[in-house]
Amino acid sequence: MNDMSEEDAFEAYEQRPLSQQAMGVSPYLSDLNPPQREAVETLDGPVLLLAGAGTGKTKALTTRLAHLIHTRRAWPSQILAVTFTNKAAREMKNRVGGLIGGAVEGMPWLGTFHSVCVKILRRHAELVELKSSFTILDTDDQIRLIKQIIDVEGIDPKRWPPRMFASMLDRWKNRAVSPGKVPPDECGFANGRGGELYRIYHERLRTLNAVDFGDLLLHVVTILQTHPDVLADYQQRFKYVLVDEYQDTNVAQYLLLRLLAAEHRNICCVGDDDQSIYGWRGAEVENILRFEKDFPDATVIRLERNYRSTPAILAAASGLIAENKSRLGKTLWTEEPDGDPVQIRGVWDADEEARQIGDDIEAAQAKGVKLSDMAVLVRASFQMRAFEERFIHLGLPYRVIGGPRFFEREEIRDAHAYLRLVKSQDDDLSFERICNKPRRGLGDKALQTLHLTARGQSISLMRAARLMLETDELRPQARKSLRGFVEAVDRWTLAAADIPHTELAEMILDESGYTEMWKNDKSPQAGSKLDNLKELVQAMGEFENLAGYLDHVSLVMELDQDSSGDRVSLMTLHAAKGLEFPLVFLPGWEEGIFPSQRSVDEKGQEGLEEERRLAYVGLTRAMESARIFFAANRQVYGRWQNAIPSRFIDELPKQHIDIVSEPGLYGAPASNMPGLSRFDATRVEEDTYYDNPGWRRARAAKARKSAPPPLLEGKAELMTTSAPDASAYAVGERIFHQKFGYGRISAIEGNKLAVDFEKAGAKRVLESFVEKT
DNA sequence: ACGTATGCGATTTTT
DNA sequence: TCGCATACGT
Numbered sequence: 190m191n192d193m194s195e196e197d198a199f200e201a202y203e204q205r206p207l208s209q210q211a212m213g214v215s216p217y218l219s220d221l222n223p224p225q226r227e228a229v230e231t232l233d234g235p236v237l238l239l240a241g242a243g244t245g246k247t248k249a250l251t252t253r254l255a256h257l258i259h260t261r262r263a264w265p266s267q268i269l270a271v272t273f274t275n276k277a278a279r280e281m282k283n284r285v286g287g288l289i290g291g292a293v294e295g296m297p298w299l300g301t302f303h304s305v306c307v308k309i310l311r312r313h314a315e316l317v318e319l320k321s322s323f324t325i326l327d328t329d330d331q332i333r334l335i336k337q338i339i340d341v342e343g344i345d346p347k348r349w350p351p352r353m354f355a356s357m358l359d360r361w362k363n364r365a366v367s368p369g370k371v372p373p374d375e376c377g378f379a380n381g382r383g384g385e386l387y388r389i390y391h392e393r394l395r396t397l398n399a400v401d402f403g404d405l406l407l408h409v410v411t412i413l414q415t416h417p418d419v420l421a422d423y424q425q426r427f428k429y430v431l432v433d434e435y436q437d438t439n440v441a442q443y444l445l446l447r448l449l450a451a452e453h454r455n456i457c458c459v460g461d462d463d464q465s466i467y468g469w470r471g472a473e474v475e476n477i478l479r480f481e482k483d484f485p486d487a488t489v490i491r492l493e494r495n496y497r498s499t500p501a502i503l504a505a506a507s508g509l510i511a512e513n514k515s516r517l518g519k520t521l522w523t524e525e526p527d528g529d530p531v532q533i534r535g536v537w538d539a540d541e542e543a544r545q546i547g548d549d550i551e552a553a554q555a556k557g558v559k560l561s562d563m564a565v566l567v568r569a570s571f572q573m574r575a576f577e578e579r580f581i582h583l584g585l586p587y588r589v590i591g592g593p594r595f596f597e598r599e600e601i602r603d604a605h606a607y608l609r610l611v612k613s614q615d616d617d618l619s620f621e622r623i624c625n626k627p628r629r630g631l632g633d634k635a636l637q638t639l640h641l642t643a644r645g646q647s648i649s650l651m652r653a654a655r656l657m658l659e660t661d662e663l664r665p666q667a668r669k670s671l672r673g674f675v676e677a678v679d680r681w682t683l684a685a686a687d688i689p690h691t692e693l694a695e696m697i698l699d700e701s702g703y704t705e706m707w708k709n710d711k712s713p714q715a716g717s718k719l720d721n722l723k724e725l726v727q728a729m730g731e732f733e734n735l736a737g738y739l740d741h742v743s744l745v746m747e748l749d750q751d752s753s754g755d756r757v758s759l760m761t762l763h764a765a766k767g768l769e770f771p772l773v774f775l776p777g778w779e780e781g782i783f784p785s786q787r788s789v790d791e792k793g794q795e796g797l798e799e800e801r802r803l804a805y806v807g808l809t810r811a812m813e814s815a816r817i818f819f820a821a822n823r824q825v826y827g828r829w830q831n832a833i834p835s836r837f838i839d840e841l842p843k844q845h846i847d848i849v850s851e852p853g854l855y856g857a858p859a860s861n862m863p864g865l866s867r868f869d870a871t872r873v874e875e876d877t878y879y880d881n882p883g884w885r886r887a888r889a890a891k892a893r894k895s896a897p898p899p900l901l902e903g904k905a906e907l908m909t910t911s912a913p914d915a916s917a918y919a920v921g922e923r924i925f926h927q928k929f930g931y932g933r934i935s936a937i938e939g940n941k942l943a944v945d946f947e948k949a950g951a952k953r954v955l956e957s958f959v960e961k962t
Numbered sequence: 963a964c965g966t967a968t969g970c971g972a973t974t975t976t977t
Numbered sequence: 978t979c980g981c982a983t984a985c986g987t
Binding site (some may be wrong): 273275301302303304325327328355400402403405437466467468469502568570571591628630632743744745746747761762763764785787788799803825826932 | 963971972973974975976977
Binding site for chain 1 (some may be wrong): 978981983
């Protein structure tokens with residue numbers, strides 16, 4: 190880490206450019222509005238800052254930090270500033286740095302909840318029976334560990350899935366429930382063995398000298414609760430505490446904050462109850478209410494002036510969120526001119542939705558709007574496919590935000606397992622993961638024997654392996670390859686002391702045969718896996734040493750996304766929180782999709798309100814224009830279903846929305862039909878469909894691709910599948926596909942091509958998705 | 963040890 | 978419906 194001592198930090202600060210020093214006492218205060226300024230200047234005592242969407246929250250927050258340092262209320266190292274994501278922490282670091290000129294490097298306690306806790310836990314690990322070198326397990330490791338335990342305990346994994354237990358663990362840890370303290374009525378797992386399994390799991394982690402994500406918080410809370418001296422030390426250290434996205438905190442995080450801030454009581458929590466969308470992850474909006482109870486003298490400041498969106502968008506969003514019962518209440522306002530109403534558009538189905546949005550994007554682009562100024566925000570990732578297909582078809586550059594992450598890929602995790610095993614040979618989970626990958630003839634049987642010995646003597650698998658080399662319990666074949674493996678690990682361990690860690694990684698990947706394994710693999714993904722391994726070595730190069738790198742990847746699961754190029758963004762509503770775009774598309778506003786059926790089923794009114802907040806988040810991402818779509822038909826689990834427009838559409842204030850549909854699509858123009866947004870495909874007479882040019886067009890366009898939605902049966906002549914026109918391509922021809930790259934056509938069937946792609950292997954793709962090279 | 967059969971489930975996701 | 982994960986057979 191780039192810790193700087195306090196002295197260094199201040200030196201850097203004093204040596205900041207003269208231009209900044211010359212600007213007067215607090216130049217940064219001048220461009221704040223009154224409540225923002227209050228948020229910055231109310232430094233003493235508890236502060237609850239309710240910051241609506243787009244109200245300059247980050248600005249207030251970073252300025253507050255800068256002000257604390259600038260006025261010398263606190264040394265940078267006396268400020269605790271926590272965020273939820275690495276991205277937010279990074280942004281805060283940069284912005285504070287911009288304000289005070291680099292001294293922020295000396296803010297050692299600005300980071301995510303988890304990174305701050307790792308830091309504390311490494312210092313006091315022994316207080317919870319860990320060594321300070323503990324490793325951090327990610328979800329995947331955690332599941333594998335639980336599987337093992339369930340197996341050993343003789344529990345049927347079909348009736349009691351490991352994932353289910355993992356989520357129970359999660360819920361307990363979010364609430365700071367430690368192993369001995371599980372309420373009896375929550376022990377239902379495996380016929381009442383839930384609490385017992387928690388204890389076993391916890392014990393297993395301790396012997397592995399490992400923690401899971403939840404433990405990072407829970408252990409620190411435990412330490413602070415049971416060691417008054419340690420607690421006092423941190424309480425005195427942190428003169429000021431600042432929390433971002435406070436509405437997302439869970440109970441454990443709340444307890445942690447309350448403990449740490451108890452001495453100076455200078456705690457500032459920033460949040461927005463209307464943007465609380467992570468309840469399913471343990472976040473408790475109630476923490477906002479509890480704050481006012483725990484700190485009755487808290488100053489409550491509201492940021493309500495919005496600098497992002499037009500009045501029309503704000504009005505629509507405000508009208509919607511006003512339907513929620515449980516909220517503190519805020520009224521966003523703006524001085525911007527009115528702007529276009531929020532557009533609502535009904536379409537035939539998801540393909541038509543994608544087609545229209547694609548067309549809209551192209552039209553906007555033609556008018557000079559940058560692609561990077563547009564975003565499509567979906568409720569769930571399965572909705573993305575239609576858009577990706579459409580964008581590829583149109584040749585529209587797009588970027589998916591979120592999605593599968595680099596460090597979670599199989600090959601990367603395998604490489605990490607090798608590295609971790611070399612760093613700490615007793616890392617059983619890593620041993621197990623890669624001891625037979627690539628295949629070395631160490632099958633289930635050999636591993637079972639190792640496990641038996643290891644468990645019997647309470648030693649690690651690696652140590653057990655060494656013992657087995659001296660006995661004849663293993664078959665000669667297995668023993669030979671085990672010897673080879675153990676010797677290789679020893680060799681790498683030795684080498685680790687002499688050579689740079691990147692070279693070590695290359696050496697391991699090479700000598701273990703891991704790279705070779707993927708080179709010999711002819712599956713489509715093998716190529717990209719090899720690429721990823723190269724990228725991994727490159728990423729390692731950015732770190733001082735192996736330990737630093739491994740620690741980083743365990744907490745920062747993402748690689749900085751390539752933000753180059755002008756592209757449309759495609760992401761879930763959750764991923765969109767905190768972002769803004771001039772033009773925002775909101776597809777799939779249908780009952781069951783949004784609000785999601787499952788949320789409503791599982792959490793009732795509360796779930797519905799969270800969905801509504803999600804809709805609010807979506808709308809408030811838009812700066813100039815928001816367009817909501819809903820489809821009359823949607824394929825759910827392969828079946829066509831009629832869809833009803835989302836209740837959220839009804840809840841939008843009529844004077845700020847504009848219902849647009851293809852001419853004649855729904856008969857009369859929207860303005861003549863009060864309550865039109867409630868129209869529902871099932872109520873429209875069939876005749877309307879057949880006689881309606883709009884529908885016919887939509888239908889003809891989609892006829893090529895898939896089975897017809899309901900209500901169209903009996904009109905087969907319009908639904909001829911893949912017209913047998915001669916293909917524009919020939920077998921053997923080289924083509925290009927946006928998603929799969931270059932390839933050669935091996936067969937043609939109607940409008941589908943079988944292609945051998947150079948990178949992605951054999952695939953069947955639609956002719957319309959490829960282009961000649 | 964590797965391939966096929968079969969069944970199940972299917973939101974949101976950070977660390 | 979489709980993709981996956983586990984289970985069984987060669």
